[in-house]
Amino acid sequence: MNPAGQLTALWRKAGLTSQRCLACDVCCRFASPTACFIPFFSRAEATECGVRSAECGVGEPEAASPQPGARPPVVPEGQWWRCPLRDATSQACTMYDRRPLDCRLYPFVLMFDETGRQVWLGADEACPFVCQQPPGGAVWQEAADEAAGLLDGPLANAIAAAPGIVSRFHDHVRPLRVLGNVTRRVCRSDLGLARLVPTCQEPLAPFFKARPTCLTGHAFPAIYLWADLLNLHWRVDADCLLVFAESDGVGFLMAPPLGTGDVTAALRAAADIMAAINGPRCGARAQEVDEALLPAFAAEGWQIGHRAQEYICDTASLVELRGRHWDGRRHDIRRFEKLHRAEWRPYTPADFPACVALLHRWQQERAAAHPDPLYRDQLAAAAFLHRRTLREAAELGLWGFVAELDAKEAGQDSTTTAATVSVVRAESGNRQSAIGNPVVAYTFGFPLADQATFADFIEVADLSYPGLAAWTFNRFCREVRDWPFLNLGPDSELPNLAAAKLACRPSRIVPTYVLNTPS
Ligand code: SF4
Ligand code: SF4
Incomplete structure (x- = not known):
């Protein structure tokens, strides 16, 4: 049995049967067209299930884009919005045997912690079955161990290739296990980095507000909102925030060091990180550098490559x-x-x-x-x-x-x-x-x-x-x-x-x- 099939078997063994789910109305429909738990389809899963969606990069003009997957548009249904693969009459999944990993996993959920430092396996307390489980129960512990082993083992490559399956932090999800291997690959904890996630906005706000800039490129939303096309990571060095973007194995700084710390020390740390990501392929690069910081960069041997405005x-x-x-x-x-x-x-x-x-x-x-x-x-x-x-x-x-x-x-x-x-x-x-x-x-x-x-x-x-x-x-x-x-x-x-x-x-x-x- 493949790892995705093992997840289905795991739930059956734990007592969450398809009969039980068919009698429940929580899954596969959502309160809003932007709900966070609309299922994530990797590009391969979207193709397999016939989901035509520009967001998933399948069957639309953006199909050639580097986007590895997405949560597709949902369909209005009365006060609700349903998954495009849910049958409007029978309410059953029309692609049950081919449904994406995100659906096989649920009510387990992959989730970042609030700062993007770790990827957790959690359980969504919106599911009635989860609410009935005593947190320390043997059946529950066994299911969590088995799922964590699959996700951090044979499924880790698929998750790292399409990390959109990892949702942002939710306080209604009960954290169960930290997935060390997935964390290393998705958050780049091996380089001391964390993933830039929307819940970072508040804890990182002091860095974004530290210098009174009028530049859009130094604002959290302007950086974070590229997350579909770039792998975004952050760390703090010398009291400065460094935000890195990575695409096709090439990393660069999305903005100069943000904050009021030691810019020179932060730049040296940033150069080391980029050297680790880029290897001999290319040197370090920093975008959106304002004139006030040019002397600090020049002192470290950086050269002006391009001017925007x-x-x-x-x-x-x-x-x-x-x-x-x-x-x-x-x-x-x-x-x-x-x-x-x-x-x-x-x-x-x-x-x-x-x-x-x-x-x-x-x-x-x-x-x-x-x-x-x-x-x-x-x-x-x-x-x-x-x-x-x-x-x-x-x-x-x-x-x-x-x-x-x-x-x-x-x-x-x-x-x-x-x-x-x-x-x-x-x-x-x-x-x-x-x-x-x-x-x-x-x-x-x-x-x-x-x-x-x-x-x-x-x-x-x-x-x-x-x-x-x-x-x-x-x-x-x-x-x-x-x-x-x-x-x-x-x-x-x-x-x-x-x-x-x-x-x-x-x-x-x-x-x-x-x-x-x-x-
Ligand atoms: S919420 Fe839980 S019990 Fe209900 S359909 Fe989803 S997985 Fe099954
Ligand atoms: S793919 Fe199937 S199981 Fe998943 S949300 Fe859609 S209808 Fe439900």
């Missing part, structure tokens, strides 16, 4: 749009408001499916309009960033908003608009929000460490509504007008993006650098 605007001028420069922008906004009646409101997890559908359509339209391969690659990578932002916005404390068109009211204003809206509804019904109106834009941001600047992080507006992007951006600026400055982020070396940011008349353009050491 972030665009900082006066928020008030973007809210008020006074003067001739903004004639076109004001015209766009007025035109949109004349033709459409839109509702602007905070984002909620129930908006997730509608926003993801909007994202996919927006991406396809952008890719069709811009054949540049660099731009298309960045679009595909950005989709992972957007989806994780949409999934975890609440947990990370992001500010998010959506624009919905009131189709009925818009129809009263303009027959043209009514026709447009009805086409949108017919083409992609899943673009509607939980209350049934089409979501046509979303935007997210967060405050930066200098307490004067707000980051305008991501924004998508349906391109078929002229003026909507300008209207959405202006509404967002109004929401954050208490912050004197708005950071529009980097231009990703894309000329059209740079032109759009320059059109916002930045009051400052702040450079950041990539620095390297010789290999």
